[in-house]
Amino acid sequence: MVMFLSTVIVLAVVGLLMGLLLVFASETFKVEVDPRETAVRECLPGNNCGACGFAGCDAMAAAIVKGEAPVNGCPVGGAPVGDKIAVVMGVVAAPEREKKVAFVKCAGTCDVQKPKCSYVGIESCEAAMTIPGKGIKACTHGCLGYGSCVAACQFDAIHVVDGVAKVDRSKCVACGKCVATCPQHLIEIVPDKAPYAVQCSNKDKGPIVRQVCGAGCIGCGLCARLCEQGAITLTDDVAHIDYSKCIGCGKCAEKCPSKIIRMR
Amino acid sequence: MTSLALVIVTTALVNNVVLSQFLGLCSFLGVSKQIKTAASLGGAVIFVITIASGVANLIYTYVLDRLGLDYLQTIVFILVIAGLVQVVEMFLKKQVPAIHKALGIYLPLITTNCAVLGVALNNVTDGFGFFESVFAGFGTAVGYTLAIVLLAGIRERIEGNDIPKPFRGAPIVLLSACLMAIAFYGFGGLSLG
Numbered sequence: 001m002v003m004f005l006s007t008v009i010v011l012a013v014v015g016l017l018m019g020l021l022l023v024f025a026s027e028t029f030k031v032e033v034d035p036r037e038t039a040v041r042e043c044l045p046g047n048n049c050g051a052c053g054f055a056g057c058d059a060m061a062a063a064i065v066k067g068e069a070p071v072n073g074c075p076v077g078g079a080p081v082g083d084k085i086a087v088v089m090g091v092v093a094a095p096e097r098e099k100k101v102a103f104v105k106c107a108g109t110c111d112v113q114k115p116k117c118s119y120v121g122i123e124s125c126e127a128a129m130t131i132p133g134k135g136i137k138a139c140t141h142g143c144l145g146y147g148s149c150v151a152a153c154q155f156d157a158i159h160v161v162d163g164v165a166k167v168d169r170s171k172c173v174a175c176g177k178c179v180a181t182c183p184q185h186l187i188e189i190v191p192d193k194a195p196y197a198v199q200c201s202n203k204d205k206g207p208i209v210r211q212v213c214g215a216g217c218i219g220c221g222l223c224a225r226l227c228e229q230g231a232i233t234l235t236d237d238v239a240h241i242d243y244s245k246c247i248g249c250g251k252c253a254e255k256c257p258s259k260i261i262r263m264r
Numbered sequence: 265m266t267s268l269a270l271v272i273v274t275t276a277l278v279n280n281v282v283l284s285q286f287l288g289l290c291s292f293l294g295v296s297k298q299i300k301t302a303a304s305l306g307g308a309v310i311f312v313i314t315i316a317s318g319v320a321n322l323i324y325t326y327v328l329d330r331l332g333l334d335y336l337q338t339i340v341f342i343l344v345i346a347g348l349v350q351v352v353e354m355f356l357k358k359q360v361p362a363i364h365k366a367l368g369i370y371l372p373l374i375t376t377n378c379a380v381l382g383v384a385l386n387n388v389t390d391g392f393g394f395f396e397s398v399f400a401g402f403g404t405a406v407g408y409t410l411a412i413v414l415l416a417g418i419r420e421r422i423e424g425n426d427i428p429k430p431f432r433g434a435p436i437v438l439l440s441a442c443l444m445a446i447a448f449y450g451f452g453g454l455s456l457g
Contacts, residue, residue, distance in 0.1 A: 029359070
């Protein structure tokens with residue numbers, strides 16, 4: 001009986017003391033959080049993707065409350081989230097940022113790229129890059145098709161279709177995870193409304209490109225000469241479009257001998 | 265001083281908390297998918313176990329032992345450790361936000377971790393004093409961190425491998441942990457002291 005009573009009493013006392021300690025601690029160590037910060041955080045999507053340039057949604061919420069970030073700075077949530085946050089913060093959202101999407105600069109699908117070997121190994125582009133000749137395709141500059149970008153995407157917006165990664169423009173939020181992942185550096189963030197794009201990244205000279213791929217930029221420079229806006233430049237034997245200058249007239253696509261400047 | 269160093273080596277390697285005492289297995293298997301998170305959890309465990317073993321020792325020596333209530337050690341330690349971790353978390357949030365940011369999400373996770381309780385109870389069984397307890401706690405936690413980071417490294421490696429279907433998931437992880445345990449068994453052959 002004594003043992004029973006002492007057990008109950010000791011545990012009750014210890015529990016009570018710990019409880020009091022916690023009450024005391026929660027008062028003493030209370031951290032004042034701006035209530036707006038919690039409200040803003042609830043509006044944000046919570047993917048913690050970092051596309052806004054901050055460490056995550058919590059950091060973004062703190063920055064918005066401090067006025068260091070625009071209320072519509074979340075590229076994932078876009079305008080709807082921006083409006084909600086603007087209500088919380090009591091400001092009018094600045095004009096919406098132009099929607100951008102990722103774009104894979106390669107058109108080397110299975111029908112134009114004959115495999116030069118078979119690959120049995122870890123299903124990732126980084127692993128395939130380590131074998132001599134970079135993957136199974138004849139072209140050593142193009143999409144390897146093992147889907148490292150697919151694994152990196154948090155939004156299910158990029159998939160390997162017919163051997164080449166393809167971006168689902170409706171789902172893409174231009175967070176840039178795939179851009180950072182692609183070991184071939186094939187992915188670029190482009191304005192969603194830009195109509196034409198160069199779908200090749202092969203830096204070799206024309207004849208070599210012709211040998212390895214039926215859909216490659218041969219670096220002839222015709223597009224650069226044709227473009228009245230001066231938006232196309234030829235670097236490393238690949239055409240590149242400057243989207244700040246491109247007006248989408250389509251003259252380049254019309255004349256491109258390899259038909260590699262295409263409507264997206 | 266040598267005895268304290270000996271305590272650390274013994275607890276970290278020879279009697280590794282996970283691989284030879286089989287404590288803290290749930291977090292060992294659960295949070296070992298990536299080296300980064302495993303290392304953060306390890307940091308939090310080091311922090312909590314070191315503090316908890318010191319406090320548990322004080323409570324045992326000055327309260328439970330004095331009053332002849334040794335048989336209550338398990339339940340009292342659970343109560344005290346759980347409360348202590350909460351207080352420490354609040355303290356860190358206020359005073360050292362940087363540490364709280366790095367370890368914060370793991371602290372509630374290890375409040376009721378059996379490794380934390382196991383160290384406190386082992387210290388009593390071994391008759392350790394205050395400093396020995398703290399060092400034993402620290403050593404144990406370092407051993408835990410070592411084990412979980414190593415396992416995370418192995419799991420990152422096997423992630424991309426072509427594992428036979430029946431072995432995918434938990435089986436291959438348990439097999440890897442088992443092989444690690446066999447390797448750590450070799451430390452038992454160290455002649456210390």
